[in-house]
Amino acid sequence: MTEISAADAAVPVVLAVNGTEHRVAVEPRKTLADALREDCGLTGTHLGCEHGVCGACTVLADGEPVRSCLLFAVQAHGAEIRTVEGLAAADGTLHPLQEAFWRHHGLQCGFCTPGFLMLSAGVLESRPDIGDDELREALSSNLCRCTGYQTIVEAVQSVRDAAEA
Amino acid sequence: MSWVGRSLRRVEDPTLLRGAGMFVGDIAGAAAARFVRSPVASGQIRAVRGPAYTIADLDADGVGSIEAVLHRPDYVRLAQPLLARGWVRYVGEPVAVVVGDSAAAAEDLAEQVELDIEPLPAAVGLEAALAADAPLVHPEESPSNVMVAGEMATPGLAEALEDAHAVVELEVVSGRQAALPLEARGSHATPERFGGRTTLHASIQAPHMVRTVICDLLGMPEADLRVVAPDVGGAFGQKLPLAREDAVVVWLSRRLGRPVAWIEDRSENLMASWHSREQRYRLRAGFDADARLEALQADVVANVGAWPCYPITWGVEPLMALAELPGPYKLEHYGVRARAVASHTCPMSPYRGVSRPAITLALERLMDVAAARQSIDPAEIRRRNLQSDFPHTSPTGLRHDDGTYREAMELAVSHVDLGAFRARQRAARAAGGPQPGIGICTFSERTGYGTPAFAARAMGVTPGYENVELSMDPSGYVTARIGASPHGQGLVTALSQITADELGTDPSRVRVVASDTDRTPYGWGSFASRAMVLAGGATYLAAQRLAAQIAELAAEVLEAAAEDIVLADGRATVAGTSVGMDIAELARIAHHHTQRLPEGTQPGLSVQAGYDPAGTFSNACHVAEVEVDPDTGGVAVRRFVVAEDAGRLINPMIADGQIRGGVAQGIANALLEEVVYDEDGNILTTSLMDYLPPTVAEIPDIEILHLETLSDATVTGAKGLGEGGTIGAPAAVLGAVNDALSHLGVELNQMPATPERVRAAVRAAAGAAPAAHAAGAASP
Numbered sequence: 006m007t008e009i010s011a012a013d014a015a016v017p018v019v020l021a022v023n024g025t026e027h028r029v030a031v032e033p034r035k036t037l038a039d040a041l042r043e044d045c046g047l048t049g050t051h052l053g054c055e056h057g058v059c060g061a062c063t064v065l066a067d068g069e070p071v072r073s074c075l076l077f078a079v080q081a082h083g084a085e086i087r088t089v090e091g092l093a094a095a096d097g098t099l100h101p102l103q104e105a106f107w108r109h110h111g112l113q114c115g116f117c118t119p120g121f122l123m124l125s126a127g128v129l130e131s132r133p134d135i136g137d138d139e140l141r142e143a144l145s146s147n148l149c150r151c152t153g154y155q156t157i158v159e160a161v162q163s164v165r166d167a168a169e170a
Numbered sequence: 171m172s173w174v175g176r177s178l179r180r181v182e183d184p185t186l187l188r189g190a191g192m193f194v195g196d197i198a199g200a201a202a203a204r205f206v207r208s209p210v211a212s213g214q215i216r217a218v219r220g221p222a223y224t225i226a227d228l229d230a231d232g233v234g235s236i237e238a239v240l241h242r243p244d245y246v247r248l249a250q251p252l253l254a255r256g257w258v259r260y261v262g263e264p265v266a267v268v269v270g271d272s273a274a275a276a277e278d279l280a281e282q283v284e285l286d287i288e289p290l291p292a293a294v295g296l297e298a299a300l301a302a303d304a305p306l307v308h309p310e311e312s313p314s315n316v317m318v319a320g321e322m323a324t325p326g327l328a329e330a331l332e333d334a335h336a337v338v339e340l341e342v343v344s345g346r347q348a349a350l351p352l353e354a355r356g357s358h359a360t361p362e363r364f365g366g367r368t369t370l371h372a373s374i375q376a377p378h379m380v381r382t383v384i385c386d387l388l389g390m391p392e393a394d395l396r397v398v399a400p401d402v403g404g405a406f407g408q409k410l411p412l413a414r415e416d417a418v419v420v421w422l423s424r425r426l427g428r429p430v431a432w433i434e435d436r437s438e439n440l441m442a443s444w445h446s447r448e449q450r451y452r453l454r455a456g457f458d459a460d461a462r463l464e465a466l467q468a469d470v471v472a473n474v475g476a477w478p479c480y481p482i483t484w485g486v487e488p489l490m491a492l493a494e495l496p497g498p499y500k501l502e503h504y505g506v507r508a509r510a511v512a513s514h515t516c517p518m519s520p521y522r523g524v525s526r527p528a529i530t531l532a533l534e535r536l537m538d539v540a541a542a543r544q545s546i547d548p549a550e551i552r553r554r555n556l557q558s559d560f561p562h563t564s565p566t567g568l569r570h571d572d573g574t575y576r577e578a579m580e581l582a583v584s585h586v587d588l589g590a591f592r593a594r595q596r597a598a599r600a601a602g603g604p605q606p607g608i609g610i611c612t613f614s615e616r617t618g619y620g621t622p623a624f625a626a627r628a629m630g631v632t633p634g635y636e637n638v639e640l641s642m643d644p645s646g647y648v649t650a651r652i653g654a655s656p657h658g659q660g661l662v663t664a665l666s667q668i669t670a671d672e673l674g675t676d677p678s679r680v681r682v683v684a685s686d687t688d689r690t691p692y693g694w695g696s697f698a699s700r701a702m703v704l705a706g707g708a709t710y711l712a713a714q715r716l717a718a719q720i721a722e723l724a725a726e727v728l729e730a731a732a733e734d735i736v737l738a739d740g741r742a743t744v745a746g747t748s749v750g751m752d753i754a755e756l757a758r759i760a761h762h763h764t765q766r767l768p769e770g771t772q773p774g775l776s777v778q779a780g781y782d783p784a785g786t787f788s789n790a791c792h793v794a795e796v797e798v799d800p801d802t803g804g805v806a807v808r809r810f811v812v813a814e815d816a817g818r819l820i821n822p823m824i825a826d827g828q829i830r831g832g833v834a835q836g837i838a839n840a841l842l843e844e845v846v847y848d849e850d851g852n853i854l855t856t857s858l859m860d861y862l863p864p865t866v867a868e869i870p871d872i873e874i875l876h877l878e879t880l881s882d883a884t885v886t887g888a889k890g891l892g893e894g895g896t897i898g899a900p901a902a903v904l905g906a907v908n909d910a911l912s913h914l915g916v917e918l919n920q921m922p923a924t925p926e927r928v929r930a931a932v933r934a935a936a937g938a939a940p941a942a943h944a945a946g947a948a949s950p
Contacts, residue, residue: 032274048196049189051403053352054436058858061352089189103187107179110827114658115186116193116353116403145865148858150352150404151658153830153895154866 018082023091031078038062040078049089049119060147063120064088070127089119105160113151125161173667177823180663191401194356194373200431204276206266206283208258211292211514211851220283222266225255234387238478239630240485246312250477252414259476262442292514292851296473299513307512315512318485320492323505330465330503334456338540343920344528345844346448349521353403354439357416358431359423369396375410376695381687384417399685402657407520410697411479437856444519448473451532461544461551465503474510475517481631484510490525493566497533498575498614499555504565514851523896530613534901549583571883573789574815579612582791582813604799607910611792611901617890618703619785636704637691640712641776644761646754648680653693654705655685660824665709672713674737699890707885712779786883790814792898798910803925815877818887830872832895838864840903840921
């Protein structure tokens with residue numbers, strides 16, 4: 006029988022997600038992704054590999070895209086977390102990136118979509134005038150198995166270009 | 171105005187864009203199952219110790235074994251237990267299962283389970299499994315590892331090969347690959363507290379088929395199991411066969427009387443879900459003096475792993491190769507032997523394209539090599555050999571309906587401007603450094619086939635038809651209940667377009683219900699590029715019937731003849747007059763005022779239609795432009811053109827999405843993706859740092875050109891196209907890699923063409939006799 010050590014006991018963490026404080030008790034080994042999904046009920050953040058490659062679990066932490074499967078929930082204590090559920094406006098109006106992914110057919114099965122949306126949001130917020138090559142490089146952080154990427158790139162470019170205009 | 175043919179935005183998307191989809195891992199409130207898997211490729215189980223369920227527990231409950239059957243004399247029949255019994259046959263085979271209150275707790279429990287297994291010699295690769303003294307995977311059932319062997323030859327083959335002007339021999343190899351849906355597999359079973367029914371949510375492609383087989387295994391009436399495929403995060407064939415884990419999850423939930431879920435992790439998915447594509451082709455082909463293919467003899471072997479997949483069996487790859495190898499070409503004399511070879515590796519299942527990426531790679535390499543030997547252009551040899559008279563019956567009896575095999579190639583080739591490319595290539599060769607190459611791939615894609623095609627395979631169950639139930643409610647909205655099970659293909663949107671056209675209503679008034687056995691008619695799900703043709707055809711036929719019912723109702727109410735009623739813009743109108751009424755108003759009458767209708771009129775508005783066609787062939791030409799660095803072996807795809815004919819496009823935006831996604835997978839199949847085992851059968855590629863799906867950095871924009879041949883093989887005129895991108899891209903890319911290095915005498919006929927393999931081919935060519943350097947492809 007594995008010994009339960011003090012380190013495994015749940016610890017209180019405050020997760021500020023999409024402007025709402027979630028006071029949760031999590032084991033130190035619990036990832037931010039699992040805490041978001043299981044303790045905050047926010048299942049829009051998806052898990053595709055749990056080893057930091059696919060990026061389906063990408064969320065914004067203090068404005069930076071991060072792999073929530075590679076962060077422990079306790080590390081996110083005090084950070085401002087944003088997930089796909091917080092992207093649309095309070096009245097339900099889709100975020101321009103969501104609209105653009107819809108218009109450009111930037112999703113098929115939709116599993117990678119929350120990660121790509123949050124990655125794109127983080128990139129465009131920090132670099133609204135990012136060039137095409139650098140944008141492509143940034144988007145190569147995440148995997149999509151359905152679209153072949155072209156329509157995802159076009160969707161993000163269209164939002165960048167509309168904001169510049 | 172027609173809705174069909176318009177790129178409507180998908181109705182599926184807003185939910186997914188908000189992160190509000192429901193994938194199986196999103197369903198809370200279940201205990202977690204964790205499978206304990208074999209760490210060795212082959213061995214005898216001496217004991218399983220710890221807090222786990224094993225095959226003994228399933229046996230005690232009378233749970234049955236899976237029998238994936240082909241009714242052929244050469245097929246080895248096996249009964250596959252849901253957990254390993256006695257022996258393990260591949261790394262990752264499930265031996266035991268534990269249940270914890272959370273996924274983490276279940277993982278902790280699994281670590282306490284001790285598998286005491288005596289390792290035995292393993293047959294891992296194709297050659298090892300075929301060797302005369304190979305360790306046998308199923309020694310009690312079969313004296314060799316060949317599990318099914320198909321063979322055929324047309325009369326006169328040997329003479330035709332003997333008399334041929336030129337004979338080309340070629341070996342082409344496809345590496346083992348994984349479909350890799352971004353959401354791995356998973357299931358969640360909930361027993362009802364009272365009443366004895368159970369609900370299974372699972373990430374699958376064919377819910378009705380899964381219901382049937384699980385009920386057979388567990389001895390349940392089908393009425394007591396509801397199977398739902400919620401949002402499914404990609405599948406590509408990997409979620410078509412029964413996952414034995416899903417059956418175990420249903421058994422556990424009923425035994426424990428509580429919801430139980432299994433959510434596969436990525437390394438399990440890469441190790442123990444299904445693999446595909448490990449094949450070797452040996453071709454011997456005779457050409458006449460004009461480079462026309464006269465005779466083709468092939469030996470095909472597929473490494474199909476340790477167990478067959480249900481219900482497709484492990485015959486699917488080799489027997490598809492047997493039937494479809496002649497491809498889009500004119501060919502009179504054909505002979506083939508195709509064998510499924512078992513090994514101590516993960517079982518195979520269909521993956522997007524199934525055998526056709528490898529078939530096409532073999533055939534297109536053959537064309538390129540033959541063209542080079544006879545000093546003609548790769549486009550010209552195809553021009554001379556492509557089928558152009560339709561309908562055409564292949565040497566294996568497949569009927570090819572109308573297509574544009576040559577036209578698609580001419581379109582793609584003229585679009586890339588081959589002459590300008592060759593000029594660039596000559597300059598690059600003079601300058602040295604990275605070398606451009608171009609590859610052409612022409613192929614036809616058998617799609618949209620129903621019962622007749624599956625019956626010819628003699629499977630234990632015969633899939634095929636699709637049924638659709640269509641009804642209009644009192645508000646005038648339409649609900650289509652379908653047997654297909656879409657998971658990203660946009661089928662809901664496309665079917666609403668078809669329905670709207672036939673009923674003269676708006677697509678926004680159409681709802682499509684799918685993927686729930688309690689709410690849909692029995693059907694075969696979504697696979698084999700079939701849903702648009704089969705479910706689309708059934709929807710089209712049902713909508714015509716419903717339109718006729720509405721017209722009769724309108725004729726009664728409007729006192730006109732039914733044949734004079736026109737349904738358009740939401741109204742039923744008497745042709746040539748202004749007399750009419752809203753369809754919604756008629757729907758009210760059909761449900762709420764049946765006293766106004768003649769005695770004997772069926773109340774309500776509902777119809778059913780089935781569709782079960784023989785099948786059709788799409789066709790396409792892919793052209794890839796690559797840049798190869800001979801010093802590093804690195805390959806970059808610079809340009810990719812697709813000229814595609816899939817008949818009538820119901821929603822062109824969705825069709826283009828299918829093509830682009832398929833091509834991306836095909837490019838990665840050609841260059842990056844390979845499941846690797848060591849010689850002991852340990853799998854070396856269990857993370858996405860070792861198994862390499864492409865990122866946006868490896869995939870160029872894909873230029874798509876459409877042809878639309880309206881064949882009479884389907885009622886909508888639509889042909890399937892879900893697999894075509896993946897089928898054509900590997901051959902186009904490999905062709906381009908070979909073209910780039912042809913001046914060095916390189917011939918590389920193996921995918922994936924990793925940098926290591928490209929370098930090995932460059933080194934081999936440099937070490938070969940100087941004469942070989944003259945054998946490169948001709949440049950026009």
